Amino acid sequence: SAVISQKPSRDICQRGTSLTIQCQVDSQVTMMFWYRQQPGQSLTLIATANQGSEATYESGFVIDKFPISRPNLTFSTLTVSNMSPEDSSIYLCSVEKVPGGAYEQYFGPGTRLTVT
Amino acid sequence: AQSVTQLDSQVPVFEEAPVELRCNYSSSVSVYLFWYVQYPNQGLQLLLKYLSGSTLVKGINGFEAEFNKSQTSFHLRKPSVHISDTAEYFCAVSGRGSQGNLIFGKGTKLSVKP
Numbered sequence: 001s002a003v004i005s006q007k008p009s010r011d012i013c014q015r016g017t018s019l020t021i022q023c024q025v026d027s028q029v030t031m032m033f034w035y036r037q038q039p040g041q042s043l044t045l046i047a048t049a050n051q052g053s054e055a056t057y058e059s060g061f062v063i064d065k066f067p068i069s070r071p072n073l074t075f076s077t078l079t080v081s082n083m084s085p086e087d088s089s090i091y092l093c094s095v096e097k098v099p100g101g102a103y104e105q106y107f108g109p110g111t112r113l114t115v116t
Numbered sequence: 117a118q119s120v121t122q123l124d125s126q127v128p129v130f131e132e133a134p135v136e137l138r139c140n141y142s143s144s145v146s147v148y149l150f151w152y153v154q155y156p157n158q159g160l161q162l163l164l165k166y167l168s169g170s171t172l173v174k175g176i177n178g179f180e181a182e183f184n185k186s187q188t189s190f191h192l193r194k195p196s197v198h199i200s201d202t203a204e205y206f207c208a209v210s211g212r213g214s215q216g217n218l219i220f221g222k223g224t225k226l227s228v229k230p
Contacts, residue, residue, distance in 0.1 A: 103148060
């Protein structure tokens, strides 16, 4: 398994500002992912972050709005830039593990962001 | 591309009753299937997964799911629910070879009443 922590757990921000969310894993992992869960909605993949390469963004998400860093195999950050109320969501990071060849993806507790 | 449909947005049930949460998927390639549970104000926890082999998969907390390829379904079941099972349940699919990209359904809120 994997133990994932996120900081902050929640925040209230003003529109036009930026927030950086940190994700820390208790073991080295190759692939990390960032998801968004809008109020009352399901999870949507924002981007995939591999150490040593640029993040890969899904359709509808761009690097200028959601820059991602992946400096090592246990840590990643997601920045939500120039925020608007529409960015109010829960942001979750996840990691992929393949124990014994059996694929699993583990999620952090999430960061609840409210933009006013 | 894959997609997931969870047919029920809310399922109310009495304690100790059986429950089935329905999930259908579509995909042009072979898939991996997952059920996650999200308790209030918490992250997602993996309940169970189907990768290959036996179509009946057993998970944590007494849950099980059956992969039905012909009906493209992966319904979640529990023979007797507890109050503590109250949570939101998400079905997810990924195409084999693109495991990182989990496609989630909209979720089913299970409410267990005494």
